[in-house]
Amino acid sequence: MIEKKSEALCFGGRQQVWTHKSEATATDMTFGLYLPPQAEEGPVPVLVFLSGLTCTHENVITKAGAQHYCAEHGIALLAPDTSPRGLDLPGEHDDYDFGSGAGFYLNATQEPWDAHYHMARYVRGELLDAAEMAAPGLDMDRVSITGHSMGGHGALTLALRHPDRFKSVSAFAPICAPSEVPWGEKAFSRYLGEDRKTWRRYDACALIEDGARVPEILVDQGLADNFLDEQLRPERLEEACRDTGITLTVRRQAGYDHSYYFISTFIGDHIRWAAERLKA
Amino acid sequence: MIEKKSEALCFGGRQQVWTHKSEATATDMTFGLYLPPQAEEGPVPVLVFLSGLTCTHENVITKAGAQHYCAEHGIALLAPDTSPRGLDLPGEHDDYDFGSGAGFYLNATQEPWDAHYHMARYVRGELLDAAEMAAPGLDMDRVSITGHSMGGHGALTLALRHPDRFKSVSAFAPICAPSEVPWGEKAFSRYLGEDRKTWRRYDACALIEDGARVPEILVDQGLADNFLDEQLRPERLEEACRDTGITLTVRRQAGYDHSYYFISTFIGDHIRWAAERLKA
Numbered sequence: 001m002i003e004k005k006s007e008a009l010c011f012g013g014r015q016q017v018w019t020h021k022s023e024a025t026a027t028d029m030t031f032g033l034y035l036p037p038q039a040e041e042g043p044v045p046v047l048v049f050l051s052g053l054t055c056t057h058e059n060v061i062t063k064a065g066a067q068h069y070c071a072e073h074g075i076a077l078l079a080p081d082t083s084p085r086g087l088d089l090p091g092e093h094d095d096y097d098f099g100s101g102a103g104f105y106l107n108a109t110q111e112p113w114d115a116h117y118h119m120a121r122y123v124r125g126e127l128l129d130a131a132e133m134a135a136p137g138l139d140m141d142r143v144s145i146t147g148h149s150m151g152g153h154g155a156l157t158l159a160l161r162h163p164d165r166f167k168s169v170s171a172f173a174p175i176c177a178p179s180e181v182p183w184g185e186k187a188f189s190r191y192l193g194e195d196r197k198t199w200r201r202y203d204a205c206a207l208i209e210d211g212a213r214v215p216e217i218l219v220d221q222g223l224a225d226n227f228l229d230e231q232l233r234p235e236r237l238e239e240a241c242r243d244t245g246i247t248l249t250v251r252r253q254a255g256y257d258h259s260y261y262f263i264s265t266f267i268g269d270h271i272r273w274a275a276e277r278l279k280a
Numbered sequence: 281m282i283e284k285k286s287e288a289l290c291f292g293g294r295q296q297v298w299t300h301k302s303e304a305t306a307t308d309m310t311f312g313l314y315l316p317p318q319a320e321e322g323p324v325p326v327l328v329f330l331s332g333l334t335c336t337h338e339n340v341i342t343k344a345g346a347q348h349y350c351a352e353h354g355i356a357l358l359a360p361d362t363s364p365r366g367l368d369l370p371g372e373h374d375d376y377d378f379g380s381g382a383g384f385y386l387n388a389t390q391e392p393w394d395a396h397y398h399m400a401r402y403v404r405g406e407l408l409d410a411a412e413m414a415a416p417g418l419d420m421d422r423v424s425i426t427g428h429s430m431g432g433h434g435a436l437t438l439a440l441r442h443p444d445r446f447k448s449v450s451a452f453a454p455i456c457a458p459s460e461v462p463w464g465e466k467a468f469s470r471y472l473g474e475d476r477k478t479w480r481r482y483d484a485c486a487l488i489e490d491g492a493r494v495p496e497i498l499v500d501q502g503l504a505d506n507f508l509d510e511q512l513r514p515e516r517l518e519e520a521c522r523d524t525g526i527t528l529t530v531r532r533q534a535g536y537d538h539s540y541y542f543i544s545t546f547i548g549d550h551i552r553w554a555a556e557r558l559k560a
Contacts, residue, residue, distance in 0.1 A: 009504070010541035065345030065544065224289070260342065261290035 222256030502536030
């Protein structure tokens with residue numbers, strides 16, 4: 001069951017919004033899908049964009065200016081929501097950095113979150129299946145992933161855990177070592193419990209330390225980002241990648257903050273970077 | 281009195297939001313100002329973007345992707361609000377198409393609107409003065425204007441009434457003949473009263489019929505726009521311009537609707553078009 005909620009022409013392609021029933025979250029889920037004009041003629045590759053705290057599927061499709069570059073490079077953009085919706089679990093809507101809008105792209109093991117908060121499983125499985133059902137013009141053998149902040153964490157960890165599924169990975173201002181920073185400690189302890197060993201599969205630095213590998217990673221990080229030192233910590237990712245064979249490029253962008261003004265400035269580079277790595 | 285509310289780097293330039301006291305509206309007014317990187321080195325020209333019904337200063341600066349093109353062409357984007365704010369006049373907030381968010385870029389003559397709703401005077405005067413105060417790097421002798429829907433109407437009428445002030449004019453899906461369509465009839469009768477003669481100076485087609493001239497006008501209009509036949513009526517602008525010497529280009533864009541997906545697709549063309557006409 002999948003239903004198209006809206007469609008608008010944009011840069012010659014179709015910006016769509018879809019809703020479908022998810023087994024992983026046991027809720028309806030909504031995602032944005034931009035099909036570039038090239039999708040009319042044959043299969044196009046797909047870039048998944050995972051959004052940050054407080055966002056829905058809508059932020060990146062309305063604020064990033066991504067469609068311009070997707071149309072240029074013939075790549076689809078798939079933008080899921082950041083958590084299950086329509087629930088009212090105890091405390092679910094109290095904080096901006098936990099619960100609704102803050103699924104952290106993991107599979108929760110602690111009550112009551114374990115009944116619904118399976119965003120890792122959702123993104124890797126049902127989201128891609130639903131997109132394929134929505135648009136036969138997608139080449140699901142050529143899928144890359146990127147994301148912003150909490151979504152950058154999601155992109156890094158999903159790519160590291162499933163390097164065959166995602167052909168490339170990049171991130172904007174990602175939470176690089178969530179186990180070691182306040183956002184991650186708060187979310188992981190409630191979603192996953194107090195045993196920190198279970199946190200390692202949702203922490204990009206820990207995954208790399210434990211042997212997970214991707215060939216290369218591109219990161220853009222604004223130096224005027226308020227969350228840089230306390231929450232994001234790209235230097236931890238640089239440490240983790242050292243001597244691993246992972247080619248990590250961290251571009252420190254002077255003067256840029258954590259907002260969509262930052263994302264919109266550099267998303268063209270990330271789309272081109274993914275498109276080059278997704279060439280048939 | 282002018283105060284910077286926020287600033288973020290975007291495409292190497294500065295996206296700012298300012299608030300200042302306006303005499304025209306007898307309220308505080310807020311505007312967005314994007315300064316391209318070229319403004320650091322010398323005066324840059326200015327494109328005023330007037331937004332449509334329900335919008336604030338924020339929509340175009342977050343959803344249009346305009347900064348990319350402004351940085352490319354070295355032009356500033358100045359985005360005012362669509363009405364006075366912070367008031368509570370009788371009925372002011374009841375309708376999406378009248379009162380707050382719906383100032384129609386005119387000078388009201390009817391009570392109680394005449395005390396505040398002077399958006400024509402505001403845009404032409406204080407807005408430009410405030411921008412100059414905010415950013416000495418603007419060349420206020422080189423100013424063009426554009427806008428969307430109600431803001432397209434505002435751009436056309438302000439340019440026709442002040443052809444020396446605005447060096448070029450273009451519009452996205454403008455209300456071309458407001459005196460003849462429901463949106464305009466509702467707004468004009470309440471802001472200006474029932475004497476339709478007084479409406480003519482705020483109606484692009486009537487202004488042209490009464491002798492107002494600009495050298496050329498560029499209009500983009502989506503053919504899947506829900507408001508096209510009832511409210512926008514570009515064919516009326518074509519009729520009005522016939523045999524006047526005004527070079528009107530109406531680009532009818534198949535499949536495009538009234539949204540920012542439409543604006544973002546074509547705003548690069550409008551910024552380039554203005555920039556070419558603003559060359560020093």
